[in-house]
Amino acid sequence: MIRVLLLTLFVLYCSWIPVAQADRILDLTDIAGIRDNQLIGYGLVVGLNGTGDGKNVNFTTQSVKSMLARFGVNVKIYQMGKFEVDKNNYQIPKKLNLKNVAAVMVTADMPAFAKPGQRIDVTIGAIGEATSLRGGSLLMSRLRGADGEVYAMAQGSLAVGGLGVSAAGSKITVNVPTVGRIPAGATVEREVLTPFQDSGYMVMNVKQQDFTTTSRIVNAINENFGADTAEALDPVSLRILAPDNSSERVSFMAMIQALDVTPGEPPARVVVNSRSGTVVISRNVRVTAAAITHGTLTLKIKMRNQVSQAQSLAPQGQTVQVQNADVEIIESKNPRMFLFKPGVELRELVDAVNTIGASPSALVSILETLKRAGSLRADLIVI
Numbered sequence: 001m002i003r004v005l006l007l008t009l010f011v012l013y014c015s016w017i018p019v020a021q022a023d024r025i026l027d028l029t030d031i032a033g034i035r036d037n038q039l040i041g042y043g044l045v046v047g048l049n050g051t052g053d054g055k056n057v058n059f060t061t062q063s064v065k066s067m068l069a070r071f072g073v074n075v076k077i078y079q080m081g082k083f084e085v086d087k088n089n090y091q092i093p094k095k096l097n098l099k100n101v102a103a104v105m106v107t108a109d110m111p112a113f114a115k116p117g118q119r120i121d122v123t124i125g126a127i128g129e130a131t132s133l134r135g136g137s138l139l140m141s142r143l144r145g146a147d148g149e150v151y152a153m154a155q156g157s158l159a160v161g162g163l164g165v166s167a168a169g170s171k172i173t174v175n176v177p178t179v180g181r182i183p184a185g186a187t188v189e190r191e192v193l194t195p196f197q198d199s200g201y202m203v204m205n206v207k208q209q210d211f212t213t214t215s216r217i218v219n220a221i222n223e224n225f226g227a228d229t230a231e232a233l234d235p236v237s238l239r240i241l242a243p244d245n246s247s248e249r250v251s252f253m254a255m256i257q258a259l260d261v262t263p264g265e266p267p268a269r270v271v272v273n274s275r276s277g278t279v280v281i282s283r284n285v286r287v288t289a290a291a292i293t294h295g296t297l298t299l300k301i302k303m304r305n306q307v308s309q310a311q312s313l314a315p316q317g318q319t320v321q322v323q324n325a326d327v328e329i330i331e332s333k334n335p336r337m338f339l340f341k342p343g344v345e346l347r348e349l350v351d352a353v354n355t356i357g358a359s360p361s362a363l364v365s366i367l368e369t370l371k372r373a374g375s376l377r378a379d380l381i382v383i
Contacts, residue, residue, distance in 0.1 A: 034113075045137065108186050134160040151188065154187075212265075
């Protein structure tokens with residue numbers, strides 16, 4: 001019986017011990033120089049159902065004229081013999097009304113090692129006066145990198161998740177109808193060179209700066225592939241001696257990224273969203289000895305509309321409306337006070353505040369005051 005009881009207590013004790021979770025090196029690091037590349041371009045979306053830029057966006061008209069000129073079509077921006085009246089009541093030549101065309105910006109992320117002929121997704125956003133891109137098609141547009149070179153060409157029909165409808169002075173908009181996407185809408189034309197094959201070493205960067213995590217990654221690599229295979233350069237970067245052959249290098253990096261490493265404990269942080277009142281607390285947050293009291297002030301303002309009537313004997317008296325206000329400040333008569341001992345977890349503080357039904361804004365105020373007093377052993381981040 002005693003052995004069974006001791007075994008039960010041992011199992012319960014082990015269940016309370018926090019188990020460290022191991023992560024793959026693939027999830028903890030990035031390879032230096034291997035990243036996505038942002039592309040941007042300018043284009044025209046055609047085929048809209050009267051929701052385009054119209055006649056007031058000059059660069060849309062200029063773009064259409066320039067595009068058609070390449071096909072041998074001579075287009076004049078102003079319609080000959082047709083006039084319209086401007087805001088100063090002057091007659092001016094009537095412009096082309098491009099209701100079915102919209103000028104847009106085209107953006108895309110080209111992944112590392114993308115080869116010519118592969119396709120990537122693109123995002124399109126209106127930059128003129130277009131109210132919706134639904135039903136439109138993007139004409140061929142060049143996508144350039146930061147160096148100004150063309151890396152992809154985009155074209156295709158848009159998929160728009162938003163919807164906008166207006167009639168008789170009423171308007172309903174669902175999501176954003178002026179932004180759309182084209183899945184696999186761009187074709188890669190040029191490859192971005194990476195140092196993967198040229199460098200004698202492979203450099204890996206830890207996603208979150210931590211001495212412990214970097215040291216454990218280096219030890220795990222050296223234990224599996226031999227001493228001096230990896231060495232730490234700083235708390236973020238580590239250098240790995242890699243094979244010269246490309247095929248062997250790919251296999252070698254795949255084996256390294258598959259290794260499991262237990263990362264170091266993250267720093268104690270309290271993240272507060274001041275707009276929504278959301279508070280996220282990490283596990284290692286502690287509070288030193290502190291006494292907390294939180295009172296509330298309630299401000300009540302009552303508006304009273306009265307009529308002031310002139311006396312009967314007044315020669316030029318008038319009856320006017322007067323607005324009066326009663327202002328009252330009410331302070332809580334029984335504010336609660338909490339006393340916490342050193343080393344108490346912040347979870348206990350939050351539970352105590354929630355017990356009295358305090359609002360999220362009150363909790364944010366308490367956390368900021370604790371940090372200012374030096375009792376909160378954590379980084380307080382307000383977003």
